[in-house]
Amino acid sequence: MITVDAQRLKKDLIDLGSIGRTPSGGLSRTSFSAEDLKAREWFTDRCTEAGLKVETDGIGNLIVSSPRADALTDPSLPAVWSGSHIDTVPDGGAFDGALGSIAALECLRRIHETGAALNRPVRCVVYADEEGNYASLLGSRALTRGFSRAELETLTGRDGDRFADTFTAAGGDLDAAAAAKLPDGIVDSSVELHIEQGPVLEERGIDIGVVTGIVALGSGTVTFHGRADHAGTTPMNARQDAGVAAGAFLASLPEVAARAGERAVVTAGMVTFIPGGANVVPEAARVTLDFREPTADGVAVLEALLIAQAHEIAAAHGLECTVDFAPTVPPAPLDEGVQAIIADAASARGLSHMPIPSGAGHDSQNIATIAPTGMIFVPSVGGRSHCPQENTRWDDVARGAQVLMDTILALANR
Numbered sequence: 001m002i003t004v005d006a007q008r009l010k011k012d013l014i015d016l017g018s019i020g021r022t023p024s025g026g027l028s029r030t031s032f033s034a035e036d037l038k039a040r041e042w043f044t045d046r047c048t049e050a051g052l053k054v055e056t057d058g059i060g061n062l063i064v065s066s067p068r069a070d071a072l073t074d075p076s077l078p079a080v081w082s083g084s085h086i087d088t089v090p091d092g093g094a095f096d097g098a099l100g101s102i103a104a105l106e107c108l109r110r111i112h113e114t115g116a117a118l119n120r121p122v123r124c125v126v127y128a129d130e131e132g133n134y135a136s137l138l139g140s141r142a143l144t145r146g147f148s149r150a151e152l153e154t155l156t157g158r159d160g161d162r163f164a165d166t167f168t169a170a171g172g173d174l175d176a177a178a179a180a181k182l183p184d185g186i187v188d189s190s191v192e193l194h195i196e197q198g199p200v201l202e203e204r205g206i207d208i209g210v211v212t213g214i215v216a217l218g219s220g221t222v223t224f225h226g227r228a229d230h231a232g233t234t235p236m237n238a239r240q241d242a243g244v245a246a247g248a249f250l251a252s253l254p255e256v257a258a259r260a261g262e263r264a265v266v267t268a269g270m271v272t273f274i275p276g277g278a279n280v281v282p283e284a285a286r287v288t289l290d291f292r293e294p295t296a297d298g299v300a301v302l303e304a305l306l307i308a309q310a311h312e313i314a315a316a317h318g319l320e321c322t323v324d325f326a327p328t329v330p331p332a333p334l335d336e337g338v339q340a341i342i343a344d345a346a347s348a349r350g351l352s353h354m355p356i357p358s359g360a361g362h363d364s365q366n367i368a369t370i371a372p373t374g375m376i377f378v379p380s381v382g383g384r385s386h387c388p389q390e391n392t393r394w395d396d397v398a399r400g401a402q403v404l405m406d407t408i409l410a411l412a413n414r
């Protein structure tokens with residue numbers, strides 16, 4: 001058995017949580033932004049000061065290894081991967097992604113420090129752009145599904161910047177990014193520690209969530225096309241107001257989700273009016289959509305309903321609309337064997353645990369397409385996440401990290 005250093009873990013989470021602070025107390029570390037690059041540099045420093053080796057792959061994922069531990073095993077064997085992400089949503093919290101990244105680092109540090117000889121290598125991984133500023137789960141998707149160079153050149157961020165520009169300015173190479181897809185036989189198994197980002201574990205007083213599966217993720221934009229006019233001289237019945245059509249579409253989203261089923265969710269997180277002047281009738285209105293359902297069929301039904309609704313509302317307002325959706329990230333049932341190892345690890349530590357589905361998307365749902373994968377949840381205070389109020393109690397952080405440590409060792413010594 002190896003024990004994690006809970007105090008060091010807490011200090012690292014606090015220190016990482018100081019990078020990218022916003023005036024409201026949240027965190028903004030959009031992928032490949034100056035704040036994200038600072039956080040990557042900080043993370044890399046923690047690894048190198050511990051004697052670990054950090055490699056950056058073509059899409060910007062950080063892959064961390066212990067030369068000492070690799071010398072005590074067969075480094076050519078498929079490795080046990082554990083990690084998460086350190087990019088955040090705008091004004092997000094200090095635990096989403098950071099917990100799983102730092103806890104995986106702590107586990108690898110402890111393997112390194114103790115000189116443990118394992119049956120296979122272990123890797124700590126920080127995935128790029130998990131929050132999908134450019135594409136949902138970008139880093140893990142590049143490893144498993146791959147992106148063509150042409151696809152990467154179409155990606156834009158929420159600030160309207162091109163991924164190609166921001167990524168290359170940060171030192172990235174598009175050809176390397178387009179070649180990041182992993183060959184077979186690299187990953188033996190994978191486990192990610194993450195906050196639940198919901199209320200269930202806290203409400204039921206359960207220490208550990210053994211994740212059973214992750215929802216399907218749909219995303220994209222709907223743009224309503226109208227006509228710019230003077231706000232003062234254009235009669236209301238002579239307008240082609242894209243903003244009014246977008247408003248009617250937004251108001252209809254709860255009903256569209258209900259038609260797709262009780263587990264369907266739809267979020268319009270951003271609306272952009274073009275040209276965006278208070279005294280200009282909007283010529284265009286672009287609505288971002290994030291839509292999810294636990295099954296591939298369910299999210300396909302939801303997508304079709306959203307597209308039909310957008311066209312119906314556009315027609316009712318005498319406008320056109322264009323729909324631009326990304327390929328859906330498939331749902332991921334997580335590996336039963338890894339789930340059992342997590343449950344056994346929790347029980348062995350005297351911790352309560354329960355099976356739980358994930359309504360949040362995670363890199364694990366991509367990694368699950370190439371290797372047996374599991375996820376460990378710890379409670380979120382008040383069920384809140386993607387906001388400055390996001391919080392998890394330190395004893396839950398420590399317990400989750402210890403269950404992660406025990407799970408990694410069990411996977412590495414199978």
Ligand code: HGY
Pocket residue numbers: 096130131132359360361362
């Ligand atoms: O949006 C999500 O579910 C994840 O936090 N990226």
Ligand code: MN
Pocket residue numbers: 085096097130194361362
């Ligand atoms: Mn996350």
Ligand code: MN
Pocket residue numbers: 089096131386
């Ligand atoms: Mn998130």
Ligand code: MN
Pocket residue numbers: 084085097130194361362363364
């Ligand atoms: Mn995730």
